[in-house]
Amino acid sequence: MSALVEINFDGIIGPSHNYAGLSIGNIASSTNAGATAYPREAALQGIAKMRHNLALGLVQGFFMPLDRPNSRWLKILGTTVESAEPHLRAVAFSASSMWAANAATVSPAPDAPDGKCHLTVANLQTMPHRSHEWPGTFSQLEMAFSNRDHFSVHAPVPSPFGDEGAANHMRLCPGHDAPGLEIFVFGKSGGPFPARQHIEASKAVARKHRLDPDRVIFAQQAEIAIAAGAFHNDVVAVANERVLFTHEQAFEQPDALYDAIRSTLPDAEIIIVPADKVSLADAIKSYLFNAQLVSLPDEGGMALILPSEARENEAVWRYLTDLVAGNGSIRRLCPVDVRQSMANGGGPACLRLRVVADPGTVDPRFLATPEKLDAIARVVGDHWPKSIHPDQLSDPELIENVAMARDRLLAACGLSELDR
Ligand code: SUG
Numbered sequence: 001m002s003a004l005v006e007i008n009f010d011g012i013i014g015p016s017h018n019y020a021g022l023s024i025g026n027i028a029s030s031t032n033a034g035a036t037a038y039p040r041e042a043a044l045q046g047i048a049k050m051r052h053n054l055a056l057g058l059v060q061g062f063f064m065p066l067d068r069p070n071s072r073w074l075k076i077l078g079t080t081v082e083s084a085e086p087h088l089r090a091v092a093f094s095a096s097s098m099w100a101a102n103a104a105t106v107s108p109a110p111d112a113p114d115g116k117c118h119l120t121v122a123n124l125q126t127m128p129h130r131s132h133e134w135p136g137t138f139s140q141l142e143m144a145f146s147n148r149d150h151f152s153v154h155a156p157v158p159s160p161f162g163d164e165g166a167a168n169h170m171r172l173c174p175g176h177d178a179p180g181l182e183i184f185v186f187g188k189s190g191g192p193f194p195a196r197q198h199i200e201a202s203k204a205v206a207r208k209h210r211l212d213p214d215r216v217i218f219a220q221q222a223e224i225a226i227a228a229g230a231f232h233n234d235v236v237a238v239a240n241e242r243v244l245f246t247h248e249q250a251f252e253q254p255d256a257l258y259d260a261i262r263s264t265l266p267d268a269e270i271i272i273v274p275a276d277k278v279s280l281a282d283a284i285k286s287y288l289f290n291a292q293l294v295s296l297p298d299e300g301g302m303a304l305i306l307p308s309e310a311r312e313n314e315a316v317w318r319y320l321t322d323l324v325a326g327n328g329s330i331r332r333l334c335p336v337d338v339r340q341s342m343a344n345g346g347g348p349a350c351l352r353l354r355v356v357a358d359p360g361t362v363d364p365r366f367l368a369t370p371e372k373l374d375a376i377a378r379v380v381g382d383h384w385p386k387s388i389h390p391d392q393l394s395d396p397e398l399i400e401n402v403a404m405a406r407d408r409l410l411a412a413c414g415l416s417e418l419d420r
Helices: 027-031 039-055 071-076 086-093 134-144 199-208 223-227 254-264 280-286 308-312 314-325 370-383 390-394 396-412
Strands: 005-011 059-063 104-107 117-121 151-154 169-172 181-186 216-220 237-240 243-247 269-273 292-295 302-307 330-336 352-357
Touching: 005 039, 005 292, 039 059, 039 302, 039 330, 039 370, 059 134, 071 086, 086 390, 104 169, 104 352, 117 134, 117 199, 117 352, 134 151, 169 237, 169 243, 181 199, 181 254, 199 216, 216 254, 237 292, 254 269, 280 308, 280 314, 302 308, 308 314, 308 330, 314 330, 370 396, 390 396
Parallel strands: 005 059, 117 151, 181 216, 243 269, 302 330
Antiparallel strands: 005 352, 104 117, 169 181, 237 243, 292 302
16 A cells, blocks of 8 residues: 655755846846845755755655756857856756746646656746756656656657646645646736746646546636736645635636536635735735645644745735634644745745655655755755855856755765766
8 A cells, every 4th residue: 555645845946046037927036136146045945944844744855956057958059158148158057946846747646547646847948047947857857756656757748838837737636645636727828928838738738647637627827917927826826635725816717717626626625815805916925825735744734834925914914814713724824934036936835846656656865854954954055155146157166166066965865877
């Protein structure tokens, strides 16, 4: 008998973390363009979040940062890190694989007819700095989930269909180990901003995972939500087990979505946050929906692992404290400090990929223990750059240090065989 549980795999924040303003439509990324970033502090914040979640009794995994700057990709473009134009160098330097929610879309084994957990690597083709992540991510997922009796890792959906992975996918189910209802959220337009998840990509993923069409919903993201800065649906909605926690303006046709959910899962708990209590602007600034909504193994009920920014917004915090005082499933609020990632538009939920699996079937090198996190934190403390300003990206010493720092981490985790 296998014990299927939710495992959160966090992207370890890489040594090249910087603010180059590469993501149009992501307000934090644009606002902080040109600021000094603190990669060491950023990675330690991410590690502290993993420690926090382990202490709650949750199963925690991690992924290595990708090799940056990506000189192989620059080579395909006929250039090198040294001679690339500054904008292209910044694109090659991005540490964006930290946002593991965009690594892949995951359909757990109970949803698939072959009884395997299916993962499709996201092509992330809309943003140039993210479009070259997938080969590194693919190799890593193939290694972590190499047990072919339990996992099937699929190559990305081809261009031109944009796929941003689990950030636009939600699963509702009576329990993680029971068949679920998978909701694929796509965008059509977003005012001045691109819709990054295309319906053709979502449909292709559902087909490749061989999901039961009666247990799949395709829902359109509200145009106003994308235009307000919700470049991924997980900025305005999050689901866990029977609970959907969503902003009232997240979806283009919310009532049709809620009805479709209730007809498959009559006891779904749909918590709709009204715009007159929390505006879209406040939701996007505070990232309250980019929380990890988790079931607490020890005490029962659910908790929201929120960015500390949510506590600082009066309207948001008032709403949340009222919510947990009620009779619903969400009983606990746990703010965590991931400010360095937040300044590039990535909250607690962006930093993790959820995989429902028996931990015994996952390559143990990717699973966290407090001791392993201590060892990772030591490598980060010793080798991650303290700060990076975008003007420094051409500095040969920085380029070398970033590569060396990652090599040290791979070695510490027994993962040096991961490709460069
Ligand atoms: O793709 N930021 C990421 C943030 C991803 C958040 N993920 C989820 N919502 N799941 C993005 O926009 C900023 C990079 C820069 O500007 O340097 C960036 O890529």
